[in-house]
Amino acid sequence: MNTADLGLPEEEGREALPREGGGGRRVGVPSTALFTDQYELTMLQAALKAGTAERRSVFEVFTRRLPEGRRYGVVAGTGRVLDAVENFRFDEDQLGFLREQRIVDEQTLDWLAGYRFTGDIWGYPEGEVYFPGSPILRVEGSFAECVLLETVILSILNHDSAIAAAASRMASAAGERPLIEMGARRTHELAAVAAARAAYVGGFATTSDLAAGFRYGIPTVGTSAHAFTLLHDHERDAFKAQVDTLGPGTTLLVDTYDVAEAVRTAVEVAGPELGAVRIDSGDLLLVAHRVRQQLDELGATGTKIVVTSDLDEYAIASLAAAPVDAYGVGTQLVTGSGHPTASMVYKLVARAETADPGAPLVPVAKKSSGGKTSVGGRKWAARRLDADGVAEAEVVGTGPVPAELAGRQLLVRLVEDGRIVGREPLGVARERHIAARANLPLSATQLSRGEPVLVTEYAHERSGG
Structure with missing residues (x-):
């Protein structure tokens, strides 16, 4: 996932917003005749x-x-x-x-x-x-x-x-900050594709679900999970492997161990042109402020901050004053936020x-x-x-x-x-x-x-x- 994927501006002049949907493939659809009572x-x-x-x-x-x-x-x-x-x-x-x-x-x-x-x-x-x-x-x-x-x-x-209504409320709370749909693992595999589509209608910018991208042309994003960091002997090794493969514009997950140490390591590995860091736990408001300050002190002033972790429209609204650049939402979105x-x-x-x-x-x-x-x-x-x-x-x-x-x-x-x-x-x-x-x-x-x-x-x- 790089900052262009998030719908965020980059120094290299890439598009600031994802392309319009509708470029998906008209794949064969089976009979719907027995989807009935x-x-x-x-x-x-x-x-x-x-x-x-x-x-x-x-x-x-x-x-x-x-x-x-x-x-x-x-x-x-x-x-x-x-x-x-x-x-x-x-x-x-x-x-x-x-x-x-x-x-x-x-x-x-x-x-x-x-x-x-x-x-x-x-x-x-x-x-x-x-x-x-x-x-x-x-x-x-x-x-x-x-x-x-x-x-x-x-x-x-x-x-x-129901999904689109929840997405709309979240998009309204997020303002100009882009939203990433990440709910595929929290619902039925076919419902996940429909949910990603509905979320896009409601205002989400991208989805992590490749089937939704394939079928409907929704821009897709993806980076790494905690498992990728845990796979390696050291966090630095995981970051280096990701940057070597995906480039410095990637998004590094920094809360597997110690956040401050991870941010420092991320900038050392990727350089100040690091695309983004993702925070997936803790007091997001407090951690986001600390991470922003640390990134700026390290010279990574253009590095974005993405937050995830069971967000809903209320949590998103509470982060309005935080130095957050994008939100990833899963469970609450695909369940219609209640x-x-x-x-x-x-x-x-x-x-x-x-x-x-x-x-x-x-x-x-x-x-x-x-x-x-x-x-x-x-x-x-x-x-x-x-x-x-x-x-x-x-x-x-x-x-x-x-x-x-x-x-x-x-x-x-x-x-x-x-x-x-x-x-x-x-x-x-x-x-x-x-x-x-x-x-x-x-x-x-x-x-x-x-x-x-x-x-x-x-x-x-x-x-x-």
Whole structure:
């Protein structure tokens, strides 16, 4: 890991910020058809038998509330949703499994064999912020083809949006200092790749996960662990081996033994052009100040300081006054900093009364007590601004969009007649999030517990009880 990898300026004039994401490879994606709950298929079978499966339907993804104390949510995973929809196909092995387990009958298996999503999907663009009630994703088509996508869509959006929200809070706390995603060893190996992607959307600069770099083009970094130092007879030997291999611009880990002695040795081995040192334990605020003073006294005034060690947004904020140049975050990031899900749901909000393609849609909604009511009708969403151009309300409605909000609509077309039309480079989503967060009231970046920074207003009457 050198200072260019960290997104920090170097004397040699390398880029100060990592390149934009989106340069990853379109590797083969396996079928996502069984990333679903059994009841999606049993509902399909019953609807086929009842003659209601082909009724035109509208499903929406939303959350009734943000995690306690959070001021805003972050939409992440949209690109992965598009991949999942495109690859939702039942192959012979999967159909054989369903037949063997007697999950559904032969009529349903025949229908599944030819499954292709042919409907439309609209959604908040990736990186946008959202609030309770925001129709983050709208899926339109027959009931049969839409209901099958519920579980995989929620699986992706709930995970990735939770990670991106935590990343956004950490990025806000870090200010201009870059963040390194280092959580691969703290979660499932496949979740680690998705987490790195979501973290990049939320504002992280780099990742240590090579699979994420390969798949999504996220800049990757890496240096050494304590094991590398312990492998050698002396700390100096370990530092020399690393510098000889990676050059003086590398980052040396200095807290295996005595920090002050390690810093002295690091500068002796690499010279004053040493790229960075990493501190992974102790009182980070105190140690960072001591290390900065020592580096300057040794003439390594350009050497950066990277800190790791179970950081979260609160720890990062507490280090704002410390001479720290970059942060590495793992466990707290990939677990959503205490909120590992965004609690999104996928609900039917409108459907036709017959299978006639021209039949009008009628709003439907769950009518029950206990805080799980929903709002019926196919919705639009817009963000109203105040006189200074700062967002002041999330407006959600059905029917015509008021003229004053026509230019502020949030949903964009992602899929048209089953064809993916909304793919974009990952870096675009990252930049969008930076802009969306900057357009919120200043209180959005406060880490203290509070209510959502924007109120959600409904431009129609509730259909739910």
